[in-house]
Amino acid sequence: MSQARIIIVTGAGGVGKTTLSAAIGAALARRGIRTLVLTVDPARRLADALGISLNDGGTNRPTPVPGLPGLDAVMIDVTASWEAITRRHSDPDVADRLVDNPYFRAIADRFPAAQSYAAGEQVAEFAQSGAWELVVVDTPPAAGGLDFFTAPRRMRDLVGGRLLRWLTGAHIPGRRLLYRATARPMLRLTDMVLGSALLEEIAEFLLDLRALYDGLSARAADIDRLLSGSDVYVATTDAPGPVREANRFFVHLPDVDVRPSALIFNRSLPERWITARGPKGNARQDQALRENLRRWAVEARRNRDARVAMAARLQIPMATVPWLRHPPNSVTELADLVSQSEGLENVLDR
Amino acid sequence: MLDHKLVIVSGKGGVGKSAVSVALALRAQRAGKQVLVAALTDEVGTAIHFGADRLGYQPALFHGDIEAMAVDRGAALDEYLHVQLRVPRAAPTKTLVRAMQVLVDTAPGIREVISMGKPIFDTWAGRHDLVIVDAPPLGQLMSYLRAPEVVAKLVPTGAIKDQAGRMARELADSERSALVLVTTPEELPALETAQALAELAAEPVIKVAAVIANRVLPELDIDPARLAAVDARPATEAAFHHIGLLEEQHAALEMLPVDTSLPYLFGVHTPSEVAALLADAWEDAL
Numbered sequence: 031m032s033q034a035r036i037i038i039v040t041g042a043g044g045v046g047k048t049t050l051s052a053a054i055g056a057a058l059a060r061r062g063i064r065t066l067v068l069t070v071d072p073a074r075r076l077a078d079a080l081g082i083s084l085n086d087g088g089t090n091r092p093t094p095v096p097g098l099p100g101l102d103a104v105m106i107d108v109t110a111s112w113e114a115i116t117r118r119h120s121d122p123d124v125a126d127r128l129v130d131n132p133y134f135r136a137i138a139d140r141f142p143a144a145q146s147y148a149a150g151e152q153v154a155e156f157a158q159s160g161a162w163e164l165v166v167v168d169t170p171p172a173a174g175g176l177d178f179f180t181a182p183r184r185m186r187d188l189v190g191g192r193l194l195r196w197l198t199g200a201h202i203p204g205r206r207l208l209y210r211a212t213a214r215p216m217l218r219l220t221d222m223v224l225g226s227a228l229l230e231e232i233a234e235f236l237l238d239l240r241a242l243y244d245g246l247s248a249r250a251a252d253i254d255r256l257l258s259g260s261d262v263y264v265a266t267t268d269a270p271g272p273v274r275e276a277n278r279f280f281v282h283l284p285d286v287d288v289r290p291s292a293l294i295f296n297r298s299l300p301e302r303w304i305t306a307r308g309p310k311g312n313a314r315q316d317q318a319l320r321e322n323l324r325r326w327a328v329e330a331r332r333n334r335d336a337r338v339a340m341a342a343r344l345q346i347p348m349a350t351v352p353w354l355r356h357p358p359n360s361v362t363e364l365a366d367l368v369s370q371s372e373g374l375e376n377v378l379d380r
Numbered sequence: 381m382l383d384h385k386l387v388i389v390s391g392k393g394g395v396g397k398s399a400v401s402v403a404l405a406l407r408a409q410r411a412g413k414q415v416l417v418a419a420l421t422d423e424v425g426t427a428i429h430f431g432a433d434r435l436g437y438q439p440a441l442f443h444g445d446i447e448a449m450a451v452d453r454g455a456a457l458d459e460y461l462h463v464q465l466r467v468p469r470a471a472p473t474k475t476l477v478r479a480m481q482v483l484v485d486t487a488p489g490i491r492e493v494i495s496m497g498k499p500i501f502d503t504w505a506g507r508h509d510l511v512i513v514d515a516p517p518l519g520q521l522m523s524y525l526r527a528p529e530v531v532a533k534l535v536p537t538g539a540i541k542d543q544a545g546r547m548a549r550e551l552a553d554s555e556r557s558a559l560v561l562v563t564t565p566e567e568l569p570a571l572e573t574a575q576a577l578a579e580l581a582a583e584p585v586i587k588v589a590a591v592i593a594n595r596v597l598p599e600l601d602i603d604p605a606r607l608a609a610v611d612a613r614p615a616t617e618a619a620f621h622h623i624g625l626l627e628e629q630h631a632a633l634e635m636l637p638v639d640t641s642l643p644y645l646f647g648v649h650t651p652s653e654v655a656a657l658l659a660d661a662w663e664d665a666l
Contacts (some may be wrong), residue, residue, distance in 0.1 A: 043393035043517070044568070073568050271394050299621075306614030318601045319615040326618040328647045331640065346623065355624035 041265035042275035057368035059101035119245030146181035182250035297353035349374035391562030423450035492527030558589035571634035
């Protein structure tokens with residue numbers, strides 16, 4: 031079975047990750063590469079352009095993007111994926127018990143590693159299905175995106191029973207051992223604060239979760255390998271928050287064996303604005319145009335300085351995507367965004 | 381807004397909620413209030429708007445008498461156990477803290493209750509007139525706001541249950557606690573803010589005191605139809621760029637009941653300058 035190339039676009043929220051992922055997918059599909067774009071939370075305009083219905087929530091079922099043969103898109107629903115994962119990796123009765131458990135729902139809804147892990151497992155499934163040559167991933171926003179890369183390890187820790195191991199001292203404890211353990215005097219205080227009933231409920235839940243361990247840890251190792259073999263692009267704008275976030279990616283991704291291969295600087299402003307002159311003349315419109323240009327010249331300078339500073343610091347291929355007056359709202363406009371950018375085609379060709 | 385005891389500031393990631401939190405603190409200080417700013421998850425984001433690199437669990441002083449701190453989970457847990465739940469210091473707390481640390485990763489709501497607990501306890505301690513919480517982004521906000529209620533319901537017995545119940549009542553007290561939502565006039569942040577408002581209307585865990593639109597662009601006195609005749613390319617490009625952004629801005633602001641608009645700050649400003657400029661603009665807007 032052939033394994034698809036994976037491109038992962040990551041970065042702070044609001045920098046245009048979803049647009050960039052869709053644009054990259056559309057541009058490469060237009061070159062005849064069978065492509066899947068996987069997204070988590072698209073804006074309406076993008077969902078429409080990709081032919082995704084927001085009303086169904088995530089379906090996890092890729093559908094063809096109208097107007098561009100060879101391009102499919104899918105919006106994934108992390109809660110459903112997590113349920114699917116549970117059913118895949120455990121017996122039906124254990125799976126039923128887990129899925130009905132209030133902690134399970136809570137974990138599926140808000141334990142960010144679980145969401146990210148679910149997304150990772152979906153990516154692996156699509157990439158290994160043989161149906162696509164390329165899978166473009168728009169990373170989920172939870173915990174700043176870094177989480178997406180650490181999730182497989184953290185999930186292994188969770189179902190590997192860090193708490194259970196500690197409660198019982200055994201690697202794979204049985205139920206009886208657990209109850210003897212919760213009766214240990216050192217736990218009485220925990221009982222006092224949390225109530226022993228909660229502790230037991232959680233332990234029961236974790237015991238069931240343990241049933242996922244073998245299947246899940248093999249899969250997690252698999253996903254880890256896939257992620258470190260992917261092309262990871264960090265997206266940013268000139269805003270200080272996203273720049274800080276991008277730097278964080280470059281510092282911390284190597285910890286999980288992921289090396290970003292490019293920086294995509296989105297919403298860049300034309301450098302010619304910096305030195306341009308406005309219209310002469312004293313009509314009200316001329317004055318307004320001059321004042322507006324003066325404001326945006328300052329912004330264009332700040333934008334260029336941020337770009338130059340990041341390029342100097344990171345020493346990594348950089349692509350620059352212009353700040354469009356109207357965000358792309360069709361698949362053609364999305365694909366065109368790549369040719370309007372500077373350096374993005376080179377980055378994609380590697 | 382400044383008359384509350386606890387003001388929680390949230391918004392979609394990247395809209396400037398830390399800047400607005402610090403601007404609010406500056407306004408409260410000008411009104412003669414003793415203020416504490418507590419950063420819940422993005423410590424650095426809050427710190428830089430005070431001109432600092434980091435914040436500690438021990439409050440530090442800025443601009444004279446504004447206190448600011450970061451809610452460190454370990455330290456908050458320790459304080460929670462000893463001060464709030466009155467677990468004696470002599471108890472084998474290493475075990476307890478370790479058990480709790482694993483549990484907070486597993487049981488829904490407990491981590492949030494402990495983080496949210498810290499600023500709430502500070503309002504109860506009464507040393508400040510106003511506690512401002514620079515809260516997690518919108519995506520996580522509801523799980524924080526709901527946490528006390530969830531824990532009070534989910535945990536069968538124990539000290540945490542009682543404590544969580546008290547916290548839930550404090551948040552719901554509209555005289556004392558309020559939420560401020562920050563957005564930018566862009567499609568996605570506005571949509572998420574509208575969704576959060578709908579959720580909070582259905583589940584009123586806290587009163588929404590204000591919706592703040594940040595980085596609002598000035599209107600432009602230019603007729604796009606007459607731009608074709610202008611012979612100055614960059615000037616018309618910049619004008620079309622601005623007009624395009626204004627279209628998105630108008631659509632976004634129409635979705636929301638905005639109370640105050642804070643301006644887009646053109647040019648280069650340090651984060652602490654941004655906070656001060658926003659505080660001034662906020663005063664002017666009122």
